[in-house]
Amino acid sequence: MRIVLDLMGGDQAPDAPIEGASTALARDPDLEVAFVGQAQALAAARAATKNAGGRVVLVEAAEVIGNDEQPALAVRRKKDSSMVVGLQCVKSGEGDAFVSCGSTGALLSAGLFAFGRVPGVRRPALGSVFPNMSEPGKTWFMLDIGANVDATAEDLRTYAVLGSVYSRMVLGVPNPSVALLNIGIEAQKGNEIARQAFDLLKSTPGLSFAGNVEARDILSGPVDVVVCDAFVGNILLKGMEGLLMQLAAAIRRELRSGGPGVQLGGALTKSALSRALRIMDYREYGGAPLFGVNGPCIKCHGSSNGTAVAGGIQVATEFAGKGVLAAMAGALGVGTARDVGKGPGGDAAQG
């Protein structure tokens, strides 16, 4: 298994990708990593992984796609970017999966260009693992958190199926329950698309549909997979991030402005409070594939640290090694997808 890793993407590039790859290489003796990036980053990656010897490949790419660039345009123009070159490596069979902490939009655009869609998918989605806040150690999964802001009911059904396959094959949940994010649990709740999606999900064979779930409840992980529109999903996540930031600030303010007893208490509880406030930190959960892209493209959060990148590499290994793409196409009931990176090169079918 050879994972192609983008050295240039993310807030902590190239350090986090290098650290993540080192960890992953040490953990899995069968793993190979192809680093893609600029010369200096490649040199650093080589130096940091010299113990891995022949299991490391360096691929130079002179350009970098930034987070502020218009994705489709950047992908078209920067043919020698780490992202475009890295995906090409996978497409040509020199690697089994691509992992990047770079621009989501660019990865979607480049991934679709390289591999097309899984048959039966209209538009791709982004997902993420989240911690179960009531039972530390457990997790749940949500998609779409940032790709398709104009999802139809049929798109939501597609995401439910893809998320279910992913939860079972990669996250190891035997019979994943799937729920629709909604404003109430009753069948008739929600906007028009949610109501239509409820009916579609209810009648989808092979899906353990658990009905609607409210945003208030998802954090305690009552279901394994939560499905939503990217507009709603993104606003919900960003709102929670904002609330956590504000709350941390409010706690600091209260503790600082208290009397000597409160300040002593603040000092004594500092690390316990920090741990509690990190409880929703989903950026550490390693990354997830671009759902619906017919090739193994794993997106890690832009602020991923080394641990998160190592997790992303692990996800990529499972995703590519277990034939997840073929299973997804099968579950969508529209024939079998070719698992890109496992067969010969060439263009994948556009769904």
Add this chain to the structure above:
Amino acid sequence: MRIVLDLMGGDQAPDAPIEGASTALARDPDLEVAFVGQAQALAAARAATKNAGGRVVLVEAAEVIGNDEQPALAVRRKKDSSMVVGLQCVKSGEGDAFVSCGSTGALLSAGLFAFGRVPGVRRPALGSVFPNMSEPGKTWFMLDIGANVDATAEDLRTYAVLGSVYSRMVLGVPNPSVALLNIGIEAQKGNEIARQAFDLLKSTPGLSFAGNVEARDILSGPVDVVVCDAFVGNILLKGMEGLLMQLAAAIRRELRSGGPGVQLGGALTKSALSRALRIMDYREYGGAPLFGVNGPCIKCHGSSNGTAVAGGIQVATEFAGKGVLAAMAGALGVGTARDVGKGPGGDAAQG
């Protein structure tokens, strides 16, 4: 000014309405309150407000509309409910505004039935004041948080105008800035409706449109009014409520499972932490009118305490006393609405 108060709505009925009315009556010597509810609740209300003498009126209504009832059906069937009777009092001129902590759906349904829509409004919206989490004491306003889950871009424009008038006339913000809740601040961000709404808002005369705002940022109050679809708004709020609950539990867990030092620290910081965790408690902000209903119907949160009900009565007084409905219709540019409760009885125009 006579406020008609629903004694039977909300989790703490009739105690919270009675307490709220007592506070409001003591604060404002010109205020009159008409309590509407069942005999026993009326007796309690009378006993608690005997100092207010002739400023209290009792109106008996034998039925109660519960939160679990189908709103339109309940309103049609329960003609002698506190909600229907109370609204009728306002419509017939026996009171200037109606305040209720009861079922939102029923109040919307009964309010629309009694007063119709403000001319130019397609569907009503719900709003709420929220605390500015960075600057304690300051607030901001958001609508729609729970009425119209299938809002069009034109609906969002309507809400922006209504929210702006409300912020200026009732909340006292001189030139309120209004922003659209979106997944990014750039003009082209968002789903199709958000993009259309952005263009409409940009070209609305008299509106201080501040562009898009992200959910991450709204809590620090960068704008005075945030506009969104009720589906998104409701999911965002419930998600934040859920996160706060989970976080409070996580903090308790961490403090309890720590060593003696951490436990001492927990005891010393207990009230400071509780204060910090209450920072987003918008239920205490008194309530807001049903935006777009052509009569003064003030909805308080179902879990309102006495302070919140007193705040709701204050809102009702301002709303009815300042001709806000007429100003709203004027700002929508479709003529002048009659301020219901200020003129003679009779049916209001259906918008």
